[in-house]
Amino acid sequence: MPAYIALLRAVNVGGTGKLPMAELKAMCEEEGFLAVKTYIASGNVVFTSKLKEQAVKAALESRLEAYAGKPVGVMVRTAAEMAAVLADNPFPDAPGNRVVAIFLDAAPPKDTLAAVRHQGNEEVRLGKREIYVRYDDGMASSKLVIPAAKAGTGRNINTVEKLAEMAAVL
Template sequence: MTTYVALLRAVNVGGTGKLPMSELRAMCESLGFAKVRTYIASGNVVFESKLSETSVKSRLERCLETSTGLQVGVLIRTGVELAAVLADNPFRSAAPNRTVAIFLDAPPPTDTLAGVSGQQTEEIALGKREIYVHYGNGMAESKLKIRAAKAGTARNMNTVAKLAEWAAA
């Protein structure tokens, strides 16, 4: 069994994609996932499965659409991969609540940094299948736009650390 972390895109953020975490847990269990746990209300779930990452992703996306009528993007990482995201954070000395990993399905395009607009004090670095951003002045006033991040989903380093901890347990 592989431990996976599923990160749902645009769930319970800004009044969109309302999904109680109890429903998400039930969906995951209906798919045969084991040891299902959700973390905070923004669509983070840790579980075990014998399926491949691709199968986990497609089955969970289909189940979400069938159950809620919403097309919810799901980004998947193994527990080992999530631990590596945390370890590879180039902004480890920065406040974890002001640093995010934007999770993508594939490596960031080579022209990712060229497609950035509105950058002020933010620092950006590319990971394996992530884009790291440190918002020195916080996210509230940021005008940063990263074209390559459009289909991704962001989690701050506090959330990444908790999910990595759960996945390792």
């Protein structure tokens, strides 16, 4: 049975989209997912399911919309895909808290890099279904705008590594 990682968009960030992780775990278990574990309170959940990726995504998005009263974006990756996101990090020498992988549903559009605005010290690289950003000066002071990232959700490389480890043992 495949192991999956689901990454929820805009959950428990800056006071918006409050969702207790115990509630997220219960939702996943009610959908029939097994070995469910959450990681930190920002909408990360690891589990196994006999369903295909799109069915997992649809089930979670439906359940979350019913809970929140509005759509909640969910990006899903298999354990192997999450390991590949970590391995493909184009900034392996940067501190893990200074590199973010922005997860998308599909490959980044061809004009992603050309559309970037307000770029300072940040470096942006494209992955398979991710956009990697290196924030040398940290995210807090960044003015970087990546229009293609609007529908995605970001996790720093430290979190990606932990989620990959959690999924690998399922």
